Amino acid sequence: MAMAAVLACSCSAPKEENAASSWSMDRFADIEVLRYEVPGFESLSLQQKKLVYYLSEAAQWGRDILWDQNCRYNIPIRNICEDVFVNYKGDRNDPQWKAFEQYMKQIWFANGIHHHYSNAKFKPGFSRDWLAAQAGEIPADIMDAIFDQAVMPIKVNQADGVDVIKESATNFYEGVSQKEVEAFYAAMKDPKDKTPVMFGLNSKLVKEDGKLVEKTWKIGGMYGETIEHIVYWLEKASEVAENAEQKAVIEKLISYYRSGDLKEFDEYSILWLKDLDSKVDFVNGFIESYGDPLGLRGSWEGLVNFKDSVNTARTVVISDNAQWFEDHSPIDDRFRKPVVKGVTAKVITAAMLAGDSYPSTAIGINLPNSNWIRAEHGSKSVSIDNITAAYDAASAGNGFGEEFMWSAEEIERAKKFGHYTDNVHTDLHECLGHGSGQLLPGVDPDALKEHGSTLEEARADIFALYYMADPKLIELGVMPDPEAYKAAYYQQMMNGLMTQLVRIEPGENLEEAHMRNRALIAYWTLERASKDEGTPALAFEKKDGKTYVKINDYEKLRTYFGELLGELQRIKSEGDYEAGRQLVENYGVKVDKTLHAEVLSRYAALDLAPYRGFVNPRYEPVCDAQGNITDVKIVYGESYVDQMLRYSSDYSVK
Numbered sequence: 001m002a003m004a005a006v007l008a009c010s011c012s013a014p015k016e017e018n019a020a021s022s023w024s025m026d027r028f029a030d031i032e033v034l035r036y037e038v039p040g041f042e043s044l045s046l047q048q049k050k051l052v053y054y055l056s057e058a059a060q061w062g063r064d065i066l067w068d069q070n071c072r073y074n075i076p077i078r079n080i081c082e083d084v085f086v087n088y089k090g091d092r093n094d095p096q097w098k099a100f101e102q103y104m105k106q107i108w109f110a111n112g113i114h115h116h117y118s119n120a121k122f123k124p125g126f127s128r129d130w131l132a133a134q135a136g137e138i139p140a141d142i143m144d145a146i147f148d149q150a151v152m153p154i155k156v157n158q159a160d161g162v163d164v165i166k167e168s169a170t171n172f173y174e175g176v177s178q179k180e181v182e183a184f185y186a187a188m189k190d191p192k193d194k195t196p197v198m199f200g201l202n203s204k205l206v207k208e209d210g211k212l213v214e215k216t217w218k219i220g221g222m223y224g225e226t227i228e229h230i231v232y233w234l235e236k237a238s239e240v241a242e243n244a245e246q247k248a249v250i251e252k253l254i255s256y257y258r259s260g261d262l263k264e265f266d267e268y269s270i271l272w273l274k275d276l277d278s279k280v281d282f283v284n285g286f287i288e289s290y291g292d293p294l295g296l297r298g299s300w301e302g303l304v305n306f307k308d309s310v311n312t313a314r315t316v317v318i319s320d321n322a323q324w325f326e327d328h329s330p331i332d333d334r335f336r337k338p339v340v341k342g343v344t345a346k347v348i349t350a351a352m353l354a355g356d357s358y359p360s361t362a363i364g365i366n367l368p369n370s371n372w373i374r375a376e377h378g379s380k381s382v383s384i385d386n387i388t389a390a391y392d393a394a395s396a397g398n399g400f401g402e403e404f405m406w407s408a409e410e411i412e413r414a415k416k417f418g419h420y421t422d423n424v425h426t427d428l429h430e431c432l433g434h435g436s437g438q439l440l441p442g443v444d445p446d447a448l449k450e451h452g453s454t455l456e457e458a459r460a461d462i463f464a465l466y467y468m469a470d471p472k473l474i475e476l477g478v479m480p481d482p483e484a485y486k487a488a489y490y491q492q493m494m495n496g497l498m499t500q501l502v503r504i505e506p507g508e509n510l511e512e513a514h515m516r517n518r519a520l521i522a523y524w525t526l527e528r529a530s531k532d533e534g535t536p537a538l539a540f541e542k543k544d545g546k547t548y549v550k551i552n553d554y555e556k557l558r559t560y561f562g563e564l565l566g567e568l569q570r571i572k573s574e575g576d577y578e579a580g581r582q583l584v585e586n587y588g589v590k591v592d593k594t595l596h597a598e599v600l601s602r603y604a605a606l607d608l609a610p611y612r613g614f615v616n617p618r619y620e621p622v623c624d625a626q627g628n629i630t631d632v633k634i635v636y637g638e639s640y641v642d643q644m645l646r647y648s649s650d651y652s653v654k
């Protein structure tokens, strides 16, 4: 499994906080929608602006692919609900309508009927009868998909011991069992192949007449009409490419969309990696595999961006020293890369979020996901500065730290260093963490199966945590102060042990890979510290009847992080599935119900939204009398509802 997911990364930062502000565009359920700015767009050349515009159109066209991938009922349900939403003439104070309006906004945000983060199906607060009265005849299976909580309850189910294919609602498989899928791909793999494609990345696997068949996503294949629209805009983009390298990247992607040949996708990935001089860059295609319980199939994702030259200087220092970090990592020498290749890092400004990156987006990306390409050609790592800037601006002074942090010392440290250490954590995680270490010869990169994503995220996070306290970062000028790392340590432990629980409902376990990873690290460390003689380095403490995380010895904590890094690297390098499974199951899944209830009630009193995402700006071409584009204007301020309805109307094959 998890060939893609193992090295994939789209790490949402743990951003629980926020306050109503001019950055806020909408608020419903557990969601707040923000806007983001695109500083620097106006100073791009006309050619670059046109490129951003064309690539943005290509990105938007992938939206319905993702909706269908997430669950086969998503688009029919969206169509029915949007129809009701637009045509409703009744009382807008009716509780049924209010519940429906919230549901509509929720499924837009999640790109489907399952929560984007917890994976659980939304529970509508309106009735079947009410919807039927508004919408007229609705097929029974669609009604059940909306209302019956026994039907497709979880998008991606990776629970221990279940058939993860049959128990997941995602639309990547039909009529096949987990065993059949695993056998199908095991038979395809040639252990001697040094440059294997990522099998299954761009297809659905179905059973036809008793045989397993891949339905490839390409022009002339599954999603063919939609991909034709994507390619139409990519062709326009290739005409205004900044240079020959970038033109070759776009043309190769077009060629891959026509052939569906994963060898071509690898060729495209290598060309994309080598295009370092262009200002504008993009992601467009079947990329991350978190949406597939077996981590094979890529969810459609789009991102258009351009380089933020000023902030890129920081990541260049880190990537230039990649070999030093690899050499000093607390792991077994056999698991160390003798030569770290081609880690390139940059800070970017997002210009358009799409597919799996919209409205909820990662703040850092590290691609490509192919293991052999990463080993041979390296990877491109980016941090998205205008997105983190929007998060920070929206959450200043919301009372979250005051409620959950142990004392004024932690609160002050977070205020002083928090934004900075968040960024450095992302840089280290993306730029070095995922790329560090190596597999022993002959180890199947998919050996960790359904736990691969969680373990890989944990490995990258713990790598970042371990090094944040290293004097080398002060020496390099990456960290501002010897105390700064403590802000990151406290944040990580508080989040993993307690506060990330605000994101799930009472009674639920942790499902999402990044949440599991943070719990795994925190609870493993807590148990390790509980064996300390005297005062434990890390513990829960009570004050005025409330539970807090208390760190008594930061330096000792770092040695434990080093131990865990060594073990996570061993598990990956040796492909030790059983040890990995135990780490995840013992520390990363279960939730203490009493603590969860306490955290939820304290959080509720703050009235904050645990999840956030974004509306995009609009790009409007300005044309002369002959129809030539003479400028592209960026327009802010479109509402969340208007944007969603516009996307559904403008970027859907009818």
Ligand code: ZN
Pocket (backbone or CB within 6 Å): 008, 009, 010, 011, 429, 434, 456, 457, 460
């Ligand atoms: Zn990651």
